[in-house]
Amino acid sequence: MKKGFTLIEMLAVLFLLLILSAIVVPEAVKRTNKAEEDTISANVLNYIKEVETSVVNEIGKDDGVNLEGTFQVNDGILTNETISYPINLKGDLPSSGTIIIATNGKVSSANLIYKQFQTVYDGHNIEITHIDE
Numbered sequence: 001m002k003k004g005f006t007l008i009e010m011l012a013v014l015f016l017l018l019i020l021s022a023i024v025v026p027e028a029v030k031r032t033n034k035a036e037e038d039t040i041s042a043n044v045l046n047y048i049k050e051v052e053t054s055v056v057n058e059i060g061k062d063d064g065v066n067l068e069g070t071f072q073v074n075d076g077i078l079t080n081e082t083i084s085y086p087i088n089l090k091g092d093l094p095s096s097g098t099i100i101i102a103t104n105g106k107v108s109s110a111n112l113i114y115k116q117f118q119t120v121y122d123g124h125n126i127e128i129t130h131i132d133e
Protein backbone atom coordinates (compact mmCIF):
# COMPACT_ATOMS: atom_id res chain seq x y z
CA MET A 1 0.00 0.00 0.00
CA LYS A 2 1.35 3.41 -0.96
CA LYS A 3 1.69 6.11 1.68
CA GLY A 4 0.69 9.69 0.88
CA PHE A 5 -2.16 12.15 0.79
CA THR A 6 -5.27 11.74 -1.27
CA LEU A 7 -6.55 14.50 -3.52
CA ILE A 8 -9.48 15.10 -1.15
CA GLU A 9 -7.13 15.56 1.83
CA MET A 10 -4.96 18.01 -0.11
CA LEU A 11 -8.02 19.99 -1.26
CA ALA A 12 -9.31 20.11 2.32
CA VAL A 13 -6.00 21.54 3.55
CA LEU A 14 -5.93 24.04 0.69
CA PHE A 15 -9.50 25.08 1.48
CA LEU A 16 -8.61 25.64 5.16
CA LEU A 17 -5.57 27.71 4.17
CA LEU A 18 -7.71 29.86 1.88
CA ILE A 19 -10.24 30.48 4.67
CA LEU A 20 -7.48 31.44 7.11
CA SER A 21 -5.86 33.80 4.62
CA ALA A 22 -9.24 35.41 3.90
CA ILE A 23 -9.48 36.23 7.61
CA VAL A 24 -5.87 37.19 8.33
CA VAL A 25 -4.92 39.28 5.26
CA PRO A 26 -7.62 41.99 5.59
CA GLU A 27 -6.84 42.39 9.30
CA ALA A 28 -3.13 42.76 8.56
CA VAL A 29 -3.84 45.39 5.88
CA LYS A 30 -6.12 47.30 8.26
CA ARG A 31 -3.47 47.32 10.99
CA THR A 32 -0.79 48.47 8.53
CA ASN A 33 -3.00 51.35 7.34
CA LYS A 34 -3.76 52.34 10.96
CA ALA A 35 -0.05 52.37 11.81
CA GLU A 36 0.69 54.55 8.78
CA GLU A 37 -2.09 56.99 9.73
CA ASP A 38 -0.77 57.15 13.31
CA THR A 39 2.69 57.99 11.96
CA ILE A 40 1.29 60.75 9.74
CA SER A 41 -0.72 62.13 12.67
CA ALA A 42 2.43 62.26 14.82
CA ASN A 43 4.32 63.99 11.98
CA VAL A 44 1.59 66.64 11.69
CA LEU A 45 1.63 67.32 15.42
CA ASN A 46 5.44 67.55 15.45
CA TYR A 47 5.39 69.99 12.54
CA ILE A 48 2.71 72.16 14.17
CA LYS A 49 4.55 72.22 17.49
CA GLU A 50 7.76 73.23 15.70
CA VAL A 51 5.90 76.02 13.87
CA GLU A 52 4.54 77.29 17.21
CA THR A 53 8.02 77.12 18.74
CA SER A 54 9.40 79.10 15.79
CA VAL A 55 6.73 81.77 16.33
CA VAL A 56 7.70 82.10 20.00
CA ASN A 57 11.40 82.32 19.10
CA GLU A 58 10.75 85.04 16.51
CA ILE A 59 8.62 87.07 18.95
CA GLY A 60 11.56 87.12 21.37
CA LYS A 61 13.93 88.62 18.80
CA ASP A 62 14.30 92.38 18.27
CA ASP A 63 14.27 91.92 14.49
CA GLY A 64 11.98 88.88 14.52
CA VAL A 65 9.89 87.84 11.55
CA ASN A 66 6.13 88.26 11.92
CA LEU A 67 4.77 84.72 11.68
CA GLU A 68 1.08 85.55 11.90
CA GLY A 69 -1.57 84.93 9.28
CA THR A 70 -2.00 82.46 6.44
CA PHE A 71 1.03 80.71 4.98
CA GLN A 72 1.53 78.33 2.10
CA VAL A 73 3.61 75.27 2.95
CA ASN A 74 6.06 73.93 0.36
CA ASP A 75 8.34 71.10 1.48
CA GLY A 76 7.93 72.27 5.08
CA ILE A 77 8.79 75.93 4.35
CA LEU A 78 6.26 78.61 5.32
CA THR A 79 5.77 81.26 2.64
CA ASN A 80 3.49 84.22 2.08
CA GLU A 81 3.71 87.38 0.00
CA THR A 82 6.64 88.78 1.98
CA ILE A 83 8.64 85.97 3.60
CA SER A 84 9.89 82.45 3.17
CA TYR A 85 10.52 80.84 6.55
CA PRO A 86 12.05 77.34 6.83
CA ILE A 87 10.89 75.20 9.73
CA ASN A 88 13.89 73.49 11.34
CA LEU A 89 12.58 69.96 11.73
CA LYS A 90 14.12 66.68 10.68
CA GLY A 91 12.06 63.85 9.29
CA ASP A 92 9.03 63.90 7.04
CA LEU A 93 7.80 67.40 6.26
CA PRO A 94 4.56 68.28 4.51
CA SER A 95 5.00 68.58 0.76
CA SER A 96 2.30 71.24 0.40
CA GLY A 97 -0.68 72.85 2.07
CA THR A 98 -1.72 75.89 4.07
CA ILE A 99 -1.36 76.82 7.71
CA ILE A 100 -2.98 79.63 9.69
CA ILE A 101 -1.14 81.10 12.69
CA ALA A 102 -3.23 83.15 15.11
CA THR A 103 -2.10 86.31 16.90
CA ASN A 104 -1.38 84.28 20.05
CA GLY A 105 1.24 82.26 18.12
CA LYS A 106 -0.82 79.08 18.00
CA VAL A 107 -1.67 77.24 14.81
CA SER A 108 -5.44 77.64 14.50
CA SER A 109 -5.80 75.41 11.45
CA ALA A 110 -3.75 73.57 8.88
CA ASN A 111 -4.41 71.62 5.71
CA LEU A 112 -1.25 69.66 4.90
CA ILE A 113 -0.27 66.97 2.41
CA TYR A 114 2.02 64.22 3.70
CA LYS A 115 2.93 61.60 1.12
CA GLN A 116 -0.41 60.20 -0.10
CA PHE A 117 -2.42 61.63 2.82
CA GLN A 118 -4.30 64.90 3.22
CA THR A 119 -4.42 66.05 6.83
CA VAL A 120 -6.74 68.66 8.28
CA TYR A 121 -5.93 70.15 11.69
CA ASP A 122 -8.60 72.31 13.34
CA GLY A 123 -6.57 73.49 16.32
CA HIS A 124 -7.37 70.37 18.34
CA ASN A 125 -7.95 67.32 16.17
CA ILE A 126 -6.41 65.83 13.05
CA GLU A 127 -8.44 64.26 10.28
CA ILE A 128 -6.53 62.12 7.81
CA THR A 129 -7.76 61.20 4.34
CA HIS A 130 -5.99 58.93 1.89
CA ILE A 131 -5.49 60.61 -1.48
CA ASP A 132 -6.24 58.30 -4.38
CA GLU A 133 -3.84 58.84 -7.24
